[in-house]
Amino acid sequence: MSPFRRSTTYQLDLSRFPRRPEAEHQRHGLTRIAKADATVTDPRPITIVVPVYNAPRDVRVCLESVVANTAHPGARLLVVDDASPDPAIAPMLADFAARYERVEVVTNEINLGFLGTCNHGFALTASADVLLLNSDTVVPPRWLMGMSLAAAESEVGTVTALSNNAWAFSVPAVNFNEMPGPIDPVGRAIRQTSERRYPETPMGHGFCLLIKREVLDATGGFDPVFGRGYHEETDLSMRAAAAGWRHVVDDATFVEHTGSVSFSGEKADLLIANRAIIDDRHPEYGPRSEQFLVSDEMAAVRARVDALWNAAIGATRPRVLVVGGPVVELAAPAADLAWLTLAVEGSMASVADEQRDVVDRFELADAGNGLLAVVADLAANYGIEALALVPEGGLEADAARQVDAAAIALGLPVLDSDAARVEFEQARKQARVFAPRSASRTTRTPSRQPR
Template identity: 45%
Template sequence: MRFPAIDIIIPVYNAYEDLQRCLDSVLRTTMPQHRIVMIDDCSTDSRIADYFEMLKNRADPRLYLFRNDINLGFVGTVNRGMALGQSDVVLLNSDTVVTSGWIEKLCSCAASDLHIGTITPFSNNAEICSFPNFCQDNSLPQGMSAEDVNRAIEAAAVPVYPDIPTGVGFCMFIRRQLLNKIGMFDADTFRLGYGEENDFCMRALAAGWRNVLCDDTFIQHVGKRSFSEKKDELVEQNMQRLLAKHPDYMQRVMAFIVADPIKPIRQLAQSFLSLTSADGDKPGILHIIHGRSGGTEQHTLDLINSKNGGCRHYLMVATDDVWQFKDANSGELVTYQFTRQPDQLWTDYLATLCASFRIHLCHVHHLAGCRQGLLEALPNLEIPFGFSVHDFFLACPTINLLDASGMYCGSETDISRCQGCLNAQSDFRGIDIAAWRAMHANFIERAAFVIAPSNMAAEMFSRYFLRNDIRIIRHGADFTATHINAPTSALLLPRDAYHNIGILGAIGPVKGARQLERLVARSRERKLPFRWVVVGYMDRQFQPYQSADTLLVVHGQYIPEQMEALLDHYRINLVVFPSAGPETFCYTLTEAWMAGRPVLVPPIGALYERVQETGAGWVMEDWRDIDVILDDVCRILQPENSADFIQKQKKARAVPITSVHDMAVETEAVYREILQHSDVKFAGPLPKTTLYSALQAALGVEAAERRRSLSIGERGLLWLAHLGLRLRYTAIGRWLYRIVPVRWQQILKQRLLA
């Protein structure tokens, strides 16, 4: 596509080395139909005149060289350049480095909407158009050039061309029709420079034009070398002049900064930038989970955040047609939302997403959020996938093998008995268990690896699915116990002779919520000196709670680092796990042991296995019988058994805990082993329409946030700052300005006058 001629206006004042670098980049990337208008504003560096003479001798037809007879300042020089023709113009600072396709992309942006008046690209140093960090002077990523960053932004771009309140003068496209409509820069008001483009953009908005970001273009901006000595004085004076002309300017720009509506665009570009950096050569791992919190999510996040450095990790929460994709490889967590189109095949949906982010392997932690779609997509991918056993959902839709009574079925495998069990439960009635297991057997057969966190979990899983190569990698934990003498959120308990017995974590049916209720009721009936304290919450009691007789206490949510302090506060020496179904690992058991508390567990699942291995607790005689469990507790707490109790405490404290780092190292070793024997083939990347939908959804959320009114405090600070700036050189103005926080002064004074 051939675009109309553009006048590229480069005002020049000293900065010889910057100018050379800038012009070299412009000449390298600019087509013959465009004019490059360079105006020397009486530079004091004699090398500038020599350079212009050399350029004249080069006789490049694109170059138009001028020199002011007197120093006009930036604004006057730019106006002279804009008056030399009738084409659209691009104002370009001499301390920039342009990149491939820059002028064509600015023209494409202009052609997308005739109401666009000004266009500003991304840059490392461009205030509200800065990348990757908003309103900051960013260095280029280590080992990367401006072209590298530009390619990443191009790859990520749809583009969207979002509105911005003001252009930034380091590189700004201006439509000629807009110049004809509202005139040029206000040289009488802004003189040498600073604030003139902000004034121009405010006038453009008032006349019905748009100021937009060209979000598929990146141009390097070294800084403000030409005016460095005069900058502070010019900013002070011209801010007052700008506010005098446009009293709402500050509030417009501050609202934009607070909302940061273009953040999703920057984030997507950051993800693509990480793929072009040195880390881009690392294998990409996509972790797939459901949308519920708990141990599965904790384990997955531990792997992603382990900072092991061997892989790039991504997280996908798959829920029906809407998949939330999270990337933390660029330093901050970036979240996208992708939606499958009605006619899009599941395999294509997943394959294109994997191709866009160069995913080499999928690690499935759960299928529950999008079971049918993932079962269709994963076996047909051109990249390998593996599976971690976090529960028994693939064997039974009850997830934890609970029967109609709410208790563990004993890992029943007989199809007829299992079908009868499901039919007896309203939530699962009608599910064909034979088809269920057959579908998942095909999925597991095709998996490149299967990982389980305990031998018991692997053994139980293999009863339903024929895999004799399940890897055992225990879940890691890195939190350290911190002693807090009086946690402010803890409840107060009576000082009495009762034994306070701990129950840890989020207690739902499988964790024994109904069992616990029966234990409390039976303790009350038998008048046992037991108080049951839940350090966590229950499915029927989320908030802190204490029964009238204090026999049941619910602390509420906690953080693992506070566990030992909370157990000390509640005077808990014994922790009981009343689980109704088998655990595959159990993080709260690790927390209890790290706090030096022995445990009483049922003879099922990983709880039984881990206690048997370590000796750091006891196993229930009959975990289904409430009275027998209470008898077990009575026996453990008898004074004559205190020596055994102390020994179990010592063993609990001495239990070796796998670190997150070691867990991640073991897991990544599995990845590398699989990838050594895999010929990964990427599909085509995400269609631009899919990226556009994801960005539009994100931008819609940000736009709603942008529309929110500022808080009373924010409005007050803005009013004070505004008044202080207006009256800067009066006594009251100086006082008002001093009481405004420095951060707000910087935002208002430095960031908004690019």
């Protein structure tokens, strides 16, 4: 299924080119899961909701990572301050909203607690899907587009990312893992090696949880009975599942989560009390969660991450897809970028790595429009972070138009084929949806609190 709403459909026929043997993919360091029905139009709008209460340092790091690494064309950021008493919070958030477009800060008149703040944020997101993000998280490049891809199938109601500290969603080990390095290379390595299995889970996890608008409308958000929090997303997930929705893990997206390493007495009491509510309401949750924890799908995901957790992280480079005609030559590719080349000739397209070994081939069912879908497919399956065009290689004008259209829809910057690293970073900044703001800041205090 496509991660994008349908307007014009570009069909691919991949049946003549089955997936290459796994051993060859391992040799090249590339993994390919064929998706035959890629379609590219406008993504579903998503509002990133970040509840905030004190902890200004964590909040700043979180929001700066969101601004730096979000290129989803339909994204907005809503920060909901739950009447934080820390005097550093209000001016910091006001300054943040003043500096960036598509960022809004809302301040509760009184402290509503975590659940109340989340529901307040949900109510302010209109018809958009919601990405609930804890303020003690740090996100990597392409994170939101990855979550959108995982939510592509119509019956998927929620998507949860992988993390270093999110119980059953943690990798490589369950619960807590020390980060092996900065978030960008860690997230990049996991995305580039992902098989996009999208394991099914009985529940989502609120540290980084994409919730479709239809699920929010059907469930009414979080139930206030869960008080200060814990298991509220479990209850929402179980109610949504009863209505026919599925919940999946995005095994291509990894989000760093500070969380609470120590298990305080207060937290333990809240977990015990709220788990009792869950067991009473949803007796099937216990067996299902235990099955998920030891499932073969999650075991495979953890094994893959474990294999690269320390060794491969530092060597992972941003991956660029270079698109040209029958002959694709790179003048002077930057050494700190990883390159794939897509050579297009008529209705055929082939993908080669930096050693010029062919790692994928496509036959375009529609030679006039199929390239756009191929680029979308490769961007998802190879963790592409930028595109580069080589028009002198014989790329036809219409093919170049399709690549540009794919770049816009996917939030991918377009580089020159001999791009240096500095251009890659500059192009990434230009592709961000949260551009610097020239107008006055957008903050507000609601005149009344939501019921």
